[in-house]
Amino acid sequence: MATLHLLSRSPFTDTSGASCLRLLGAGDGVLLTGDAVYALQPGSRPFEVLSELPADRPLFALAEDLAARGLAAPDFVQAVDYVGFVDLTLRFERTNSWL
Secondary structure, three states, rough: OOEEEEEEOOOOOOOOOHHHHHHHHHHHHHEOOOHHHHOHHHHOHHHHHHHHOOHHHOOEEEEEHHOOOOOOOOOOOOEOHHHHHHHHHHHHOOEEEEE
């Protein structure tokens, strides 16, 4: 079953993102929200790791959280609004929030 994994904590202060990526399966997706979008800072180690995810593991980021932190979605990330967030929860069979 494909799972949407929700990350909301900064990868620089929390290890839940690294744990999530170790368990990420084919067809699973990741949605970055809140401070987790800091992982998309170009040149950072989290950015490098995320940029190397296989194409069958889509990566999304909440557009409002990117904007609030002055970040842009790189080519390998699809920015979504809140309606898109809801659509993702319907697209994937399960949703797992990493607290």
